[in-house]
Amino acid sequence: MKSFWCEQAWLPDGIASRVLVRADRGTITSVSTVDTIPLGCERLYGVVLPGFANAHSHAFHRALRGRTHSDGGTFWTWRDRMYAVAERLTPxxxxxxxxxxxxxxxxxxxxxxxxxxxxxxGGNEMGEALRQAAVDAGIRLTLLDACYLAGGIGQPVTGVQERFSDGTGERWAARVAELREDGNTRVGAAIHSVRAVPRETLSLVAGAFPDRPLHVHLSEQPAENEACLAAYGLTPTELLHEAGALTARTTAVHATHLSTKDIGLLGSAGTGACFCPTTEADLADGIGPARELRDAGSPLSLGSDQHAVIDPLLEARGLEHGERLRTGERGRFTPADLVAALTNHAAVGWPEAGRIEVGAPADLVAIGLDSVRTTGCAADQVVLAATASDVAVVVSGGKVVARNGVHETLGDVGKLLKAVV
Structure with missing residues (x-):
């Protein structure tokens, strides 16, 4: 049994003070307010939020941070550098x-x-490496295994892309079926994009694992839309709709360049939209219609994608700031809306997580309210003031995994990154 006393906690019905959270075997068993702090419990100061969900990651892209800006370039020249990193990696x-x-x-x-x-x-060794990496870091993993069969619409895979491809959709599905879930890892599927999965294979991938999350890169670049319209006479969203790939278990990543019809199709299907504001800014992708998607019925989530920054609070703030920049209006999303996107674990197949309530995993993030960034801010607006530097304590599954920027078991993460990057 573990106990955590929270100076302030973000509960489902709002912020409360002096909250005692008890957990057993990683799951919250009680949430109450107390006048006297019990002996032996972990004290969490500031405001405590549920654990954050990073709904879109390409771990190996982290090696490119700060190394792709010398000549400006485009998304496509950045991709060439990404391929060079992929070519070098072993399990x-x-x-x-x-x-x-x-x-x-x-x-x-x-x-x-x-x-x-x-x-x-060519196999699942790389996926198994990711599984072990998540265990070592103390976070849960959803392995969204992506089907990738073409180098572009009507083009074969070439060069390093051959490492991404299983050759056919059937071979992809057979390989993914060999992946096993455990207490820390769940398995989902992904359509890399309409560029990388031929029209005739989209339905196979979409239906291969109907009880698991399905993610897809969608309309990140105008060139993707143009190629899809030229080849099929449909937008990427319309093509996915035709294939039955738009469902409530689907998450469209980026969803940047959408038509009004696209937004309606996504929203009416309950398909989620994962925004990655720092990556979309870094790659000059554009700013997608987040508010319109949410209003149409698409739940929102957030990801750090290529990891130009790993700071979920900045991603949440970027969601609102993007809306302000494209519309000229403030308050397009409330702080509570941003926290909901920040903690949307359902997008990655952990629907029981993302709330401080009985039955949820004991995932807690204590954010200090005494730094140069957060001093004076209202607790319920901390998401619009804090950064990852203000994260004081992180609890995952009832276990403290980090304190003040230092990992409890892996130590100084900067040194860890320096040794491998």
Whole structure:
């Protein structure tokens, strides 16, 4: 049995003070307010939020941080550099890199990550490396194994892309079926994009694992839309709708360049939208219609994608700031809306998580209210003031995994990253 006393806690019905959270075997068993702090419990000061969900990650992209800006370039030239990193990785080196990246997430408050995994290397060894890396870092993993069969619409895979491909949709499904879930890892599926999965295979991938999350890169670049319209006379969203890929278990990642019809199709299906504001800014992707999607019926989640920054609080703030920039209006999302996106574990197949209530995993993120960034801010607006530097204590599954930017078992994450990057 573990006990955590929270100076203030973000509960489902609002912020409460002097909250005692008890947990057994990683699950919250009681939540109450107390006048006297019990002996032996962990004290969490500031405001305590549920653990954060990073709904979209490519762990190996972290090796590119700060190395792609010298000549400006485009999304497509950035992709060439990403391919160069992918070509070098082995299961062993990927384990070391992903462990460091997931540890960086842990100290920032992430307690579950959706890893959009297409670096298959001909088998499941790379996926197993990711599984072990998450265990070592103390966060839960959803391995979203991506089907990747083409180098573009009507184009074969070439070069390093061959490491991403299983050759056919049937072979992809057979390989993914060999992946096993456990207490720390769940398995989902992904359509890499309409560029990488042919029209005739989309339905197979969408229906291969009907009880698991399905993610897809969607309309990140205008060139993707243009190619899809030229080849099929449909937008990528319309093509996915035709294939039966838009459901409530689906999450569309980026969803940046959408038509009004696209937004309606996504919302009416209950398909989620994962925004990655720091990556979308870094790659000059654009700003997607987040508020319109939410209003249409699409639940929102957040991801750090290529890890130009690993700071979930900045991603949440970026969601609102993007809306302000494109509309000229403030308050497009309330702080509570941003926290809901920040803690949307259902997007990665952990629907029981993301709340401080009985039956949920004991995932807690204590954010200090006494730093140069947060001093004076209202507790219920901390998401619009704090950064990962203000994350004081992170609890995942009832276990403290990080304190003040240092990982409890892996130590100094900066040194860990330096050794592998």
């Amino acid at each position: 062993e080196s990927y384990l070391h890199l992903a462990r460091a990246v997931y540890a960086e997430m842990a100290i920032a408050g992430v307690t579950a990550v959706g890893e959009f995994h297409y670096l298959h290397n």
